[in-house]
Amino acid sequence: MIKFFRHIRKRLLSESKFSKYLLYAIGEIILVVIGILIALQINNWNESRKDSARENLILKQLQSEYQSNLHQLDEKILMRNEGLQACHFLLNQIDNPESVNESKFYTHLGEIFRDPTFDPIKNDIIGSGNLRLIKNDTLVRFLSNWSSEVYQVQEMELEFQKFRTEIIIPCYNRLGISRNMHNNLWKDGYTPTEALDKEASSTLTIEPTKKDLDLQKVLQDVELEGIVSTVITTHQITNLQSETLRNRILNILKIIEREIDE
Template sequence: MENKTGKYFKYAIGEIVLVVIGILIALQINNWNEQRKDNIKEQGLLKQLQEDYQSNLLQLEEKMVTREISLNSAVKLLNAFDESDGVVKDSVIKDLANIRHDPTFDPIKNNLTSSENLRLIRNNELRRLLSNWSSDVVGVTEVETTWSNLVNEQYHPIISELGLGRDIYNSFVNDTEHNWLLDKNSNSFKSEIGISKLSAPLNEMLINKELESMISASIVFNRGANLQSEALRQRILEILELIAEEIK
């Protein structure tokens, strides 16, 4: 009986070991399968993020170019205020139309960087950068919003008071570069607004203190926005580089 009991005991232990091994193998296979599914999801997520951030980069760079145009025009206008000899009114109008631009960066919004999706990304540095993306954008949008408010609340009243609204809007839709248009070669935005007979003469424009102040402000805010944008641009390039390293 003792011999039989020992054999049964050894047999039972063996059965338990086999069951445990079977369970462990099944769990491992299941883990491998889940990991494979997560890897597939991660690759799909990375490719979509790559596409989105490339679009964000393109948009940001276009806004930076638009601000550079505004900055160049603002400098020319201040020079005209300082020395008006040889200044042509049409050129001043075009430059005033250029500084009227208030480009705003509007990155693609989606749920790709939700906590559930970020869990799939194994690269810790990439996950950190994606998690901080929203706060990084704020530095640019705050400056943009302030300048946009100044354009609407102060710049427009000044040019209206000088009777320059029609001339500036005519230049804005027909002469200035529109980097914010989807179709850069389209002429559909052009419109026959024409030139006003009521606009202030050049000498009156170039002694207007409020106008000079707004031109100066445009330099400060557009330069500040572009400095913030350059920092954000570097962040996007860093994100894209990490994504490219993770895509198989």
């Protein structure tokens, strides 16, 4: 084809038909430009197809991650709800010491001793630059804000961790109830809510304390009463934040599912 055009060009020049040669040259330039544009279009189409395939792969990965995050967050919300129920039971026992149920008292002390912490799967979609592949602007906004929203929940959890370590544990030790609480926890078998294997159950024998322990005095302890009421407030606020985060995950999953189906 190139030889053909070259032959025409030489013939027109040899015949001194400059005007025809000029028209031919312009036509040849147009053909070259059209060829370049077609090649660019094909290349753009190929790149677009590759980007769509990569986007689909990223969306499926995000779908799996956020489903796992949702499952874990639900567990933490459940743990705090169990802690809230335990707190209300303990306050009832404190207010009505004459009807105390020792075994249940220690069981519920163990419930508020637990430390629910949300640790979602971390992906590097923002840092890697792959966020540009996602076309849905709402999803991009949700993913961009995710880390800061998670931090708001984790911030509350860290406060409770500190409270647990610095206040709850020393109080239990001061009252002399730690051994009895742990014995009550393990004696009949125990499977934590957050256990990886929900079918597993561990049993330990610790035996109650041999020291003299007056449970009625424990129930009269004002620090213990304050701890229980503080746990109620802390867990309630953290769960409110967690429910907002849960709705965010549900919205993210809904958008991802719609984008994958398209």
